[in-house]
Amino acid sequence: xxxxxxxxxxxxxxxxxxxxxxxxxxxxxxxxxxxxxxxxxxxxxxxxxxxxxxxxxxxxxxxxxxxxxxxxxxxxxxxxxxxxxxxxxxxxxxxxxxxxxxxxxxxxxxxxxxxxxxxxxxxxxxxxxxxxxxxxxxxxxxxxxxxxxxxxxxxxxxxxxxxxxxxxxxxxxxxxxxxxxxxxxxxxxxxxxxxxxxxxxxxxxxxxxxxxxxxxxxxxxxxxxxxxxxxxxxxxxxxxxxxxxxxxxxxxxxxxxxxxxxxxxxxxxxxxxxxxxxxxxxxxxxxxxxxxxxxxxxxx
Amino acid sequence: xxxxxxxxxxxxxxxxxxxxxxxxxxxxxxxxxxxxxxxxxxxxxxxxxxxxxxxxxxxxxxxxxxxxxxxxxxxxxxxxxxxxxxxxxxxxxxxxxxxxxxxxxxxxxxxxxxxxxxxxxxxxxxxxxxxxxxxxxxxxxxxxxxxxxxxxxxxxxxxxxxxxxxxxxxxxxxxxxxxxxxxxxxxxxxxxxxxxxxxxxxxxxxxxxxxxxxxxxxxxxxxxxxxxxxxxxxxxxxxxxxxxxxxxxxxxxxxxxxxxxxxxxxxxxxxxxxxxxxxxxxxxxxxxxxxxxxxxxx
Numbered sequence: 001x002x003x004x005x006x007x008x009x010x011x012x013x014x015x016x017x018x019x020x021x022x023x024x025x026x027x028x029x030x031x032x033x034x035x036x037x038x039x040x041x042x043x044x045x046x047x048x049x050x051x052x053x054x055x056x057x058x059x060x061x062x063x064x065x066x067x068x069x070x071x072x073x074x075x076x077x078x079x080x081x082x083x084x085x086x087x088x089x090x091x092x093x094x095x096x097x098x099x100x101x102x103x104x105x106x107x108x109x110x111x112x113x114x115x116x117x118x119x120x121x122x123x124x125x126x127x128x129x130x131x132x133x134x135x136x137x138x139x140x141x142x143x144x145x146x147x148x149x150x151x152x153x154x155x156x157x158x159x160x161x162x163x164x165x166x167x168x169x170x171x172x173x174x175x176x177x178x179x180x181x182x183x184x185x186x187x188x189x190x191x192x193x194x195x196x197x198x199x200x201x202x203x204x205x206x207x208x209x210x211x212x213x214x215x216x217x218x219x220x221x222x223x224x225x226x227x228x229x230x231x232x233x234x235x236x237x238x239x240x241x242x243x244x245x246x247x248x249x250x251x252x253x254x255x256x257x258x259x260x261x262x263x264x265x266x267x268x269x270x271x272x273x274x275x276x277x278x279x280x281x282x283x284x285x286x287x288x289x290x291x292x293x294x295x296x297x298x299x300x
Numbered sequence: 301x302x303x304x305x306x307x308x309x310x311x312x313x314x315x316x317x318x319x320x321x322x323x324x325x326x327x328x329x330x331x332x333x334x335x336x337x338x339x340x341x342x343x344x345x346x347x348x349x350x351x352x353x354x355x356x357x358x359x360x361x362x363x364x365x366x367x368x369x370x371x372x373x374x375x376x377x378x379x380x381x382x383x384x385x386x387x388x389x390x391x392x393x394x395x396x397x398x399x400x401x402x403x404x405x406x407x408x409x410x411x412x413x414x415x416x417x418x419x420x421x422x423x424x425x426x427x428x429x430x431x432x433x434x435x436x437x438x439x440x441x442x443x444x445x446x447x448x449x450x451x452x453x454x455x456x457x458x459x460x461x462x463x464x465x466x467x468x469x470x471x472x473x474x475x476x477x478x479x480x481x482x483x484x485x486x487x488x489x490x491x492x493x494x495x496x497x498x499x500x501x502x503x504x505x506x507x508x509x510x511x512x513x514x515x516x517x518x519x520x521x522x523x524x525x526x527x528x529x530x531x532x533x534x535x536x537x538x539x540x541x542x543x544x545x546x547x548x549x550x551x552x553x554x555x556x557x558x559x560x561x562x563x564x565x566x567x568x569x570x571x572x573x574x575x576x577x578x579x580x581x582x583x584x585x586x587x588x589x590x591x592x593x594x595x596x597x598x
Contacts, residue, residue, distance in 0.1 A: 016502050017420035021429055024413035024473050027405075031448060031470035032436055038447030049449075091341070097331060098338035109342055114589060115349060118577045120531030122549035123570045126556045127352050130563045137563075138351055141368030168344065176589060200331070228440045232533035236553050250442060258538065263446055273443040281438035 039274065042267035049263050060264035070269070072244060073252040080248055081227040083163045088223060092171050093212070096178025114172045121169065125236035128165050155245035158238050162246050165237065166230060174219045181215030182208070221284045228277050249273045356380070356568035363564050379568035383555070388572060390544065391551040397461050398547055399530045402468035407522050409469070410476035411514070415506045417477065418484040419492075436474035445538050452539050463539040464547070468532065472525040483517040484510055523591025527577065548573040
């Protein structure tokens with residue numbers, strides 16, 4: 001039959017489709033899903049990172065949950081999260097509004113604004129560590145006493161520096177998101193409210209902010225979940241110090257696991273990190289009322 | 301989190317028309333708060349960058365005595381020579397191998413998966429796969445490094461570049477599939493129908509129709525993943541050991557450990573490791589910026 005028509009009779013068998021998705025699935029399962037389950041399993045073992053792994057019941061969890069280091073790490077993690085959110089969000093909205101203007105000079109400024117996005121966290125941290133050095137840094141060189149503090153050597157200051165550097169790195173990203181959000185607000189809303197005699201501040205709170213609702217949720221979700229993974233920046237800047245002042249969960253995991261050779265407790269910390277991340281993502285999704293990305297996929 | 305992702309595919313014409321509408325004279329309003337923030341931010345961003353560049357060109361012995369914000373009278377490249385002589389060519393090559401070696405398969409696999417998920421939405425297997433990938437977006441994958449480390453040891457890949465490539469591919473897949481699926485979904489059904497009438501298999505349709513039509517998204521996703529992997533720090537820190545396997549961010553960190561007091565040298569290393577990305581930025585700013593936000597905006 002097919003020889004007669006000169007064309008194979010099969011009309012695009014859909015059975016091939018799952019095979020097209022198979023490579024992505026295999027890699028993702030091997031190096032993300034299996035490790036995700038593995039981190040939970042490993043939290044019930046003892047392992048020094050080199051030798052054999054032994055089952056150890058709940059001992060890792062007991063170690064971790066009774067260690068005052070855990071509430072401290074959780075507290076630092078949430079403080080970094082909240083402080084960097086509170087600094088970044090208003091500034092990103094302002095800058096996004098600024099960038100949404102059509103003036104040509106703003107586009108030129110934009111070229112500079114986005115450079116921090118290109119640098120690796122390691123490069124940014126290395127540069128700031130040099131810049132903030134109390135003896136050889138920028139403040140010391142300018143001989144301004146107020147600027148030549150031991151920025152990374154005192155707990156309160158080091159925390160502030162971490163929040164500042166995080167904001168320096170990520171505000172450009174979030175202003176890009178807000179820029180797009182602001183550009184999508186229909187101009188007619190402002191014109192109508194102007195006719196009604198609404199002032200600028202009134203307009204901002206009753207038009208701009210409500211219209212940016214989903215943008216704010218997107219940006220906040222990325223900030224909050226992203227803040228759980230500030231490993232490299234903090235590690236290079238302070239190694240969690242001084243003392244434990246900037247020891248967030250991710251650093252706590254690394255230090256226990258690789259510096260302290262206690263992979264069991266480190267896995268328990270990692271499990272907590274996963275749970276915190278999931279809980280926050282779900283919470284923010286509920287605040288958003290819906291997940292457009294997913295609902296669109298479902299409706300396809 | 302994915303709220304605006306769905307908007308990525310909106311044709312650019314719309315926004316352009318909207319911008320024109322907005323530019324009517326009636327819209328001339330001065331937003332002082334945003335203006336002040338805009339100029340203040342320029343200072344906050346530009347001063348450290350300026351300081352990094354001019355300091356990297358200063359002579360080490362004269363750095364400490366000079367005003368840090370005044371460029372050197374006779375700039376020197378000696379610091380850059382020191383950095384290059386410290387094996388940075390090799391670290392550069394390592395980073396390049398890992399980035400290219402991970403981005404190509406990650407994007408190819410993601411295009412295939414996105415195509416399958418959109419075209420085979422009726423199949424439960426594929427919907428389940430999609431759900432799995434979406435879950436990957438909500439979880440800080442860095443938290444899985446301990447089992448990844450164990451897995452890499454068991455596979456006898458510890459301290460190799462392949463050890464960095466494999467997890468990097470896996471971590472890149474969720475967002476790539478999500479963004480690409482949104483674009484594949486925008487391809488008109490009639491085009492698929494006409495491919496089918498011509499007797500094309502799904503495999504041919506994927507490469508002849510879907511890939512050419514989603515090229516902008518493929519570029520976007522490649523840039524985003526490329527930058528993430530190029531700048532990655534945790535995986536190289538945990539999965540490699542010998543200096544010969546260092547990637548640039550890790551090398552930068554160890555270089556500061558060794559030469560910490562030599563500020564000009566450390567800063568030239570910072571500039572040098574960023575240079576390739578800056579060159580790309582100079583040539584394709586628009587694509588880079590949309591890649592940086594991976595379709596989160598617009």
